[in-house]
Amino acid sequence: MSLRRRLQDEPKTVTSHIGGRFVAAAGKPIDIVDPANEAVVAVLHEADDAEVDRAVSVARNAFENGQWRTATTAQRQAALMAIHDCILENAAELAELESVDTGIPLSQTRGMHVPRAAYNFRFFAETINQSGGDVFTQEQGILSMVTHEPIGVCGLIGPWNMPLGLTAMKIAGALAFGNTCVVKPSELTPLTVARLVELVSGLLPEGVLNLVNGRGHITGAALVSHPRIDMVSFTGGTETGRAILAALAEGIKLPAMELGGKSASIVFADADIDYALNGALLGSFMNNGQMCLAGSRIFVQRAVAEQFIERFAQRTGRMAVGDPLVEETEIGPMINGAQCERMLHYAESGAKQGATLLTGGRLHQASNRGFFAEPTAMLAPDNDLAICREEIFGPFATLQIFDEEDEVIAKANDSDFGLVGYVWTEGLERGLRVSSALRTGTVMVNTPIVRDLRTGFGGYKMSGLGREGAKGSRAMFTEEKATIIARGKRQFPHMGLNG
Numbered sequence: 001m002s003l004r005r006r007l008q009d010e011p012k013t014v015t016s017h018i019g020g021r022f023v024a025a026a027g028k029p030i031d032i033v034d035p036a037n038e039a040v041v042a043v044l045h046e047a048d049d050a051e052v053d054r055a056v057s058v059a060r061n062a063f064e065n066g067q068w069r070t071a072t073t074a075q076r077q078a079a080l081m082a083i084h085d086c087i088l089e090n091a092a093e094l095a096e097l098e099s100v101d102t103g104i105p106l107s108q109t110r111g112m113h114v115p116r117a118a119y120n121f122r123f124f125a126e127t128i129n130q131s132g133g134d135v136f137t138q139e140q141g142i143l144s145m146v147t148h149e150p151i152g153v154c155g156l157i158g159p160w161n162m163p164l165g166l167t168a169m170k171i172a173g174a175l176a177f178g179n180t181c182v183v184k185p186s187e188l189t190p191l192t193v194a195r196l197v198e199l200v201s202g203l204l205p206e207g208v209l210n211l212v213n214g215r216g217h218i219t220g221a222a223l224v225s226h227p228r229i230d231m232v233s234f235t236g237g238t239e240t241g242r243a244i245l246a247a248l249a250e251g252i253k254l255p256a257m258e259l260g261g262k263s264a265s266i267v268f269a270d271a272d273i274d275y276a277l278n279g280a281l282l283g284s285f286m287n288n289g290q291m292c293l294a295g296s297r298i299f300v301q302r303a304v305a306e307q308f309i310e311r312f313a314q315r316t317g318r319m320a321v322g323d324p325l326v327e328e329t330e331i332g333p334m335i336n337g338a339q340c341e342r343m344l345h346y347a348e349s350g351a352k353q354g355a356t357l358l359t360g361g362r363l364h365q366a367s368n369r370g371f372f373a374e375p376t377a378m379l380a381p382d383n384d385l386a387i388c389r390e391e392i393f394g395p396f397a398t399l400q401i402f403d404e405e406d407e408v409i410a411k412a413n414d415s416d417f418g419l420v421g422y423v424w425t426e427g428l429e430r431g432l433r434v435s436s437a438l439r440t441g442t443v444m445v446n447t448p449i450v451r452d453l454r455t456g457f458g459g460y461k462m463s464g465l466g467r468e469g470a471k472g473s474r475a476m477f478t479e480e481k482a483t484i485i486a487r488g489k490r491q492f493p494h495m496g497l498n499g
């Protein structure tokens with residue numbers, strides 16, 4: 001029997017996992033539905049303040065009195081590699097579970113998200129082996145050492161759009177640098193992270209990895225305002241990021257935030273147009289378009305605009321929309337009905353503000369159950385329309401025509417966000433020039449969506465604070481310590497000799 005069928009027959013119970021075991025189901029029950037057919041596949045029991053407090057206390061105790069903080073690099077590496085192996089051993093189950101929970105096509109969860117989740121642990125295992133400090137010896141007789149110490153108990157709050165992969169990155173980074181953590185996945189998609197914690201918590205000392213589940217304003221808010229956590233790493237919407245920042249300000253705690261985006265994808269006339277078309281389509285519509293780094297604000301230079309836009313619209317209209325578990329599916333369901341409505345609302349508002357609907361803009365008709373919307377493309381007369389400024393978070397691309405390089409750079413930068421920019425050109429010099437002019441944390445030249453963990457990922461402007469990746473993760477998950485050592489007795493003015 002398929003995993004989906006089993007979950008429909010007997011919905012899974014999801015509770016907090018504290019100190020190595022699931023807690024009894026007690027809190028408010030919340031149905032978790034499969035977005036492809038609206039069947040209940042799990043019931044989440046929400047953690048209240050007391051349960052969050054228990055999880056934080058266990059993590060605190062494990063940090064202060066346990067062996068993880070003081071473990072050798074080799075011990076931590078061994079545990080991280082065991083988690084890596086465990087994810088790969090359970091890859092088929094995790095991929096199917098992720099697709100049932102999120103609606104992301106199985107070809108993507110199996111081909112990318114799950115391997116990626118595993119790779120995070122291997123990457124950070126390798127990183128800590130090479131992650132040293134600094135020593136300064138210039139001052140006569142003084143040795144100044146800079147070392148990086150675990151920051152403490154990390155609150156890790158994940159989103160619903162790539163729950164396993166994005167949360168695994170946070171967990172791997174936090175653990176690698178010697179911290180303990182309390183993870184809170186999105187209440188919309190808690191299944192794979194709960195399964196991950198169940199599978200791997202035995203590979204770690206007790207209390208190092210803890211999980212709480214529930215809605216943001218209840219469980220999430222209790223976690224971020226808890227006085228005994230030391231930092232929060234958050235991926236989600238900008239409004240939520242603002243609320244979390246306010247809560248952390250109270251305790252003078254550090255946040256790391258990966259928030260929204262509205263990334264420009266700039267197609268110059270000198271690009272390889274077939275290649276750029278494929279890249280722009282993938283960059284807009286992968287993960288059902290529900291991606292912070294979607295390059296969904298596409299600018300095309302006038303000389304190639306007509307044919308590019310026509311072909312983009314045709315290909316968008318031909319995408320295979322359907323059940324994420326079917327191999328051929330390219331676009332699965334939106335996460336919920338509200339997200340579908342939101343997409344339709346943007347199509348309407350775009351039309352009212354003067355944009356031309358090229359394709360899509362309606363609910364998908366193939367099924368009367370599930371949250372399916374047609375992949376949508378609109379031609380926008382300028383950058384001021386809401387569809388060009390606000391993060392839609394669905395399979396929805398806007399296209400605009402430009403003439404000059406300076407003009408398109410100004411338009412690309414005319415955004416509250418600054419997460420990623422995409423540039424399509426055969427001119428390397430142009431690629432580098434435009435990259436340095438774009439006010440975004442990452443620029444990809446002639447490629448859609450490459451996530452190289454050796455580089456930091458994060459945003460300028462309202463797209464976030466901090467960077468996730470090797471050095472960025474070390475900055476977020478450690479405190480920097482300076483140790484100043486006198487090598488022998490120093491000459492300094494003695495005080496109080498005349499009293």
Ligand code: TXE
Nearest residue numbers: 158159185186215216220221236237240259260292391393
């Ligand atoms: O995210 P939220 P939502 C964007 C996207 C989407 C919008 C809203 O545009 O349409 O955000 O999505 C937890 N204290 N992105 O509402 O609310 C919440 O439980 C502590 C961009 O689903 O930001 C969940 O675990 N935690 C994006 C997590 O925050 C709180 C990914 C994200 O939820 C909380 C997702 C609170 N007060 C959405 N309120 C990206 N950058 O990839 C909520 N949460």
